[in-house]
Amino acid sequence: xxxxxxxxRYALIALVVxxxxxITADYQGNAFRGLRSGAETVFGPVQxxxxxxxxxxxxxxxGIPHLASNRADIDALRKENDALKRQLAEQSLDAARxxxxxxxxxxxxxxxxxxxxxxxxxxxxxxxxxxTVTIDVGSVDGVxxxxxxxxxxxxxxxxxxxxxxxSVVVLAADPGSIVGARVAGSNELGLVTGNGTAQMSLTLLxxxxxxxxxxRLVTGPYGKSTYxxxxxxxxxxxxxxxxxxxxxxxxxxxxxxxxxxxxxxxVVLKGPRTDPRDSVLPPKPTPTATATPAGATxxxxxxxxxxxxxxxxxxxxxxxxxxxxxxxxxGRTAPTxxxxxxTAGNG
Amino acid sequence: MTLPPSPTRAHKEAGTVNGARVFLLGLAIAAAVVxxxxxxxxxxxxxxxxxxxxxxVVGVALAxxxxxxxxxxxxxxxxxxxxxxxxxxxLALCLALVGFAVGLxxxxxxxxxxxxxxxxxxxxxxxQLVFAAISTALGAGGAAALEELPAAVAYDVLLTPFxxxxxxxxxRKVRSSQR
Numbered sequence: 001x002x003x004x005x006x007x008x009r010y011a012l013i014a015l016v017v018x019x020x021x022x023i024t025a026d027y028q029g030n031a032f033r034g035l036r037s038g039a040e041t042v043f044g045p046v047q048x049x050x051x052x053x054x055x056x057x058x059x060x061x062x063g064i065p066h067l068a069s070n071r072a073d074i075d076a077l078r079k080e081n082d083a084l085k086r087q088l089a090e091q092s093l094d095a096a097r098x099x100x101x102x103x104x105x106x107x108x109x110x111x112x113x114x115x116x117x118x119x120x121x122x123x124x125x126x127x128x129x130x131x132t133v134t135i136d137v138g139s140v141d142g143v144x145x146x147x148x149x150x151x152x153x154x155x156x157x158x159x160x161x162x163x164x165x166x167s168v169v170v171l172a173a174d175p176g177s178i179v180g181a182r183v184a185g186s187n188e189l190g191l192v193t194g195n196g197t198a199q200m201s202l203t204l205l206x207x208x209x210x211x212x213x214x215x216r217l218v219t220g221p222y223g224k225s226t227y228x229x230x231x232x233x234x235x236x237x238x239x240x241x242x243x244x245x246x247x248x249x250x251x252x253x254x255x256x257x258x259x260x261x262x263x264x265x266x267v268v269l270k271g272p273r274t275d276p277r278d279s280v281l282p283p284k285p286t287p288t289a290t291a292t293p294a295g296a297t298x299x300x301x302x303x304x305x306x307x308x309x310x311x312x313x314x315x316x317x318x319x320x321x322x323x324x325x326x327x328x329x330x331g332r333t334a335p336t337x338x339x340x341x342x343t344a345g346n347g
Numbered sequence: 348m349t350l351p352p353s354p355t356r357a358h359k360e361a362g363t364v365n366g367a368r369v370f371l372l373g374l375a376i377a378a379a380v381v382x383x384x385x386x387x388x389x390x391x392x393x394x395x396x397x398x399x400x401x402x403x404v405v406g407v408a409l410a411x412x413x414x415x416x417x418x419x420x421x422x423x424x425x426x427x428x429x430x431x432x433x434x435x436x437x438l439a440l441c442l443a444l445v446g447f448a449v450g451l452x453x454x455x456x457x458x459x460x461x462x463x464x465x466x467x468x469x470x471x472x473x474x475q476l477v478f479a480a481i482s483t484a485l486g487a488g489g490a491a492a493l494e495e496l497p498a499a500v501a502y503d504v505l506l507t508p509f510x511x512x513x514x515x516x517x518x519r520k521v522r523s524s525q526r
Contacts, residue, residue, distance in 0.1 A: 002451050008413045015421050015443045022425075022436030027485055032435045039429035043381060050385045061390050 100264040103152020111230050111280040112272035115150065116141050120262045121166065131157075131174035131196065133262055138165040141267075146226040148219070148268040153282075154232035154256035155179065155219060156265050167267070172233070173200065173259035181233055182220025183211055184278040189220055192233055192253055197260060199237060204249040211239055211251055216281050228268050230276035232256050256282070368521050372407070372415075375514070376423045379403045380430065394498025397506050400427060401471045404442050405507075406514030408449035409463060416446030434485065441477045445470045463511040464504050471503040472496060 025031040108115040118135040137143050139162050149156040149169045157171035172179055177194040188211060190204040217233040240250035379399040388396055400423045408416025424439030449470055479492040
């Protein structure tokens with residue numbers, strides 16, 4: 001340790017005093033704004049330039065202590081991402097479900113059917129030869145053999161066997177399935193036969209009947225038909241040649257519903273008191289006479305009040321599009337539970 | 348601010364003011380200030396950050412003596428003050444005191460790096476304490492400066508072998524080129 005010279009001592013005192021003056025001046029009145037911005041001007045560009053070089057290095061160095069936790073973070077984020085993606089997919093599934101249920105209720109309401117909603121739980125053992133599906137409602141839900149099964153789009157099939165909690169449904173697309181049909185508007189009667197994934201065929205009872213491409217079919221009161229009346233089946237896409245009365249007149253029919261894409265269906269527990277005629281049909285794209293609301297009588301007097309008949313009940317004259325459901329659609333548990341919450345009864 | 352060399356300290360205070368020396372010193376100060384802000388302060392170290400300015404001032408003071416230490420400390424402090432938020436003069440005062448005190452020591456940095464490390468530890472802690480004291484007196488809160496003190500001192504000591512000998516070597520080179 002050396003003793004400072006007098007000169008050094010003076011220098012120290014001078015600088016300490018200078019510093020004290022500077023501190024006081026700056027503390028009281030921000031006296032060095034100009035100098036500060038000057039220093040900023042000089043050093044700023046250098047700092048920016050060097051920062052571009054050093055920042056990645058700094059980030060890298062700073063990341064080293066967190067390598068393990070970073071990996072954990074990445075894993076956690078990845079998991080979260082997957083979960084969110086799954087949620088999103090489920091949500092769109094739910095939305096589709098809600099739409100189907102809404103359609104189903106609408107149809108039930110328009111036709112005056114009492115419907116128990118059900119979910120397809122398995123496809124038939126020999127899909128392709130025999131078109132059957134298993135649904136998750138059974139005798140405890142009031143399902144009995146030969147009941148009509150519908151979706152929001154139209155006819156699905158009929159119940160073949162009933163278990164306690166499940167039932168087997170023969171689809172209308174089954175080659176052995178024959179459905180009594182009525183041409184909307186002209187009221188010509190015929191039989192619709194399933195063809196698997198191919199289009200169904202219609203055999204008209206009256207060989208001289210006139211049908212046109214685009215005519216629409218509903219289940220009709222033919223013979224001892226097990227199907228409830230008025231359920232939409234499909235549209236005629238082609239008409240067979242005129243046999244001159246010698247043989248039956250045929251046509252091909254495109255079904256309203258795709259038999260390979262069934263999810264939510266409804267079993268019609270009780271048909272309408274009177275034939276809903278054409279009121280359940282979806283509105284025809286081209287305006288024809290068949291769109292007239294013959295179903296003004298479809299929901300006679302007894303506007304379906306049972307259950308939660310919100311699906312446009314009692315609005316047979318307005319058509320399906322005119323009456324969205326008044327209440328919010330039920331949650332995802334409603335259709336799978338097999339409980340008759342979706343009934344829109346008129347009894 | 349630089350004073351003429353004291354005749355009795357000729358071996359230490361040799362050739363005080365000349366162009367090369369001022370230029371090199373200015374460069375070193377600028378480098379310390381910029382690197383401190385751009386690199387050192389940005390590396391997320393646990394506890395605190397080393398202070399390049401303290402290392403530079405200690406190195407200069409050990410190699411070139413009291414006057415050089417005092418001047419370097421004051422100038423470095425002023426520049427850092429101008430680039431920061433606290434009142435101008437606070438760091439200048441701290442670093443000038445550090446440079447002055449260290450310059451009085453006889454620990455030559457050429458021989459061993461041990462004594463410079465001890466000096467850096469004491470100087471860094473002392474400088475930080477003075478800074479905290481002034482900040483508190485100004486009502487700016489010196490608690491943060493004290494919280495980082497142990498870690499900052501430790502980092503300064505760790506960096507000493509890389510900074511102080513370099514400064515000493517540069518000083519030696521400037522001095523020998525003058526003869």
